[in-house]
Amino acid sequence: MPAKIKDYVSNLYGNKKFETDDLKFEHQEEIYLPVFTWKMRYLGEFCAILALLGLVIWSALNLPIREVLAVSLAIVVVVVAFFLIWLEKKNTSSRQLTVIAALIALGVAGRAAFFMFPQFKPVGAIVIISGAILGPEVGFIVGSMTMLISNIFFAQGPWTPWQMIAFGLIGFIVGLLTHAKILKPTRLSLCWFGFVSIIIIYGGIMNPASVLMYTSEINWRLILAAYISGAPMDLVHAIATIFFLWFLSKPIIKKLSRIQYLIS
Amino acid sequence: MKRDLFKNCHPIVNFAFYFAVLGCSMFIMHPFILAISLISAIAYAVTLTSAKQVLLFNFKFTLPGLLVVLAINPIFTHYGVTPLVTLSNGNSITLEAIVYGLVLGSVLVVATNWFTSLNLILTHDKFIDIIGRILPKIGLLLSLSFRFVPLFIQQFKKTIVTQASISQGIHEGKLLTRLKNAFQITGFMFGWTMQKALNISDAMQLRAYGTHKRKLYRPNVFDRRNKILLTIIGVLTGVVIASQFNRGLYASYNPIIKVSGLTIAGNIWTILGTISFGILANLPLLLHVLDQLEWHRAQQKISQSAQNRNSFLEVLNHD
16 A cells, blocks of 8 residues: 555544645656667677678679679568567567557558658658667568558569668667667657668668669669669658658657557 | 459469569570560560550550660670770770660569569468468568558548648648648557557457467468469479579670570570470469360350250240
8 A cells, every 4th residue: 555545544544633735646747758778689680780781792792793683682581581580489469569560550651641752751750760769670670561561552563672671771770779879869860860871771772772683783883873863862762751750750759658668 | 453363373372483483584584584574474464454554554664764774784884895886985885785784674674564463463461371371470460550551541531630620621721730730640640550559459468369379360272273383383493493504594694695595505405494484484374364265165155055955945835
């Protein structure tokens, strides 16, 4: 029995004077702040991804281009499969599962709602916020599954695996940075991260991927040309991500921290 | 979409077929294979949709991509032994680069046309089936999110109407107010979605989620016909891969064009690989044609028996 109520009972039945002030409970809105716990597992996963990236670069320098394509597609499959198997083997509660599914559906619906504007999509914002609060692995799963499912709704193509790995890595890296307490999940810093990650990670995967698929040789000039030709689209995408993060990050982070408290 | 037998096959057969065909077309790059792949991809896309649609799609989306690929390859790559034009900076546009660009462009066209039929054949239930077969929890995750999308869109429309009724709509007023209202609605919707997710998880908990090993509901039965089809696909792909290993389908464009069967001598594996890839790529079309033939035969049988019955009745009436 809480001390306050104990006092109240003893006041009521004892000879002491009745004090009403004790009964006043001040109503306060509970504010849940996001909790970040660092695990060494994240570092291992990050190092593994870096090693696989090194393997891709090594193969790009040494192997013919079609074998580079085969190697990088195999690596994409391995990375996506790793995170899916992680979720499969992890002892998740049903709340975690449904919340992840709802975040994926939000991304898909957001992509569907803005179908008339090419590249002006809120997917990046939703992936970044969910990765920042719920952890790198969840961020990866939300990012990659959002792209897979929205491509089932619209159109699959040779771009599906690259989009999956690109958004997955954005979600993973933002989770890594926030959980290592390098990046604070404030509105401004998330906007910065959104811009940089879309230009560097998304553009840095999609543009070399188009070089890999459609040219007969891989060299720096080709990648640079692909990057420059893709720059306007990347810029629109990055600005869209900033726009959505600026307006959505505050309410969504507030709600998602409460959800994080509920599902953990 | 029209009636198609390949769509009714088991998801494993569908995935195996597209994996084999797309893999062969993307990585072998032999002109024979690409030509067969192109023809059968377009033929199958036409049977599933219509000739007009396929043609329009190719002109709108594939042709510009093809032109870009054709232009980029000779400009940026200068390997090869037969220079056609020497540029001012010492580099030259070579025949090999143009040919390789043509091959890569046709790979692009082939892949795009296969994806036209893939998008109609591999529906979301097949993805849930094939992923849930290996990872049941991920299958559940996918089906949950597939369910969430229409629920979310429904509720979003409702919320827009409700907010409009308290003059916070997104269709009238100044642009800034409308934008503000739109983001307010999005915030509401996020809360609603999370609430729905927790409701569903509570329902799952009440129905004993996590107490047993998870299995997925599978409406598709992997029966004898599917086994036969999968075996055929496996054997044909095996033959194509074997002919690739025996240099029957060898194709190299850098620095010299070496294509077995065209510029260098081919062997028996060239013919074998080409024929088996031809059968493999046309398997869905073959199934479609067989299905249609069977359908017509059955219809003819029905009309025949009806005619027989009528003539029999006529004889009876006559007597």
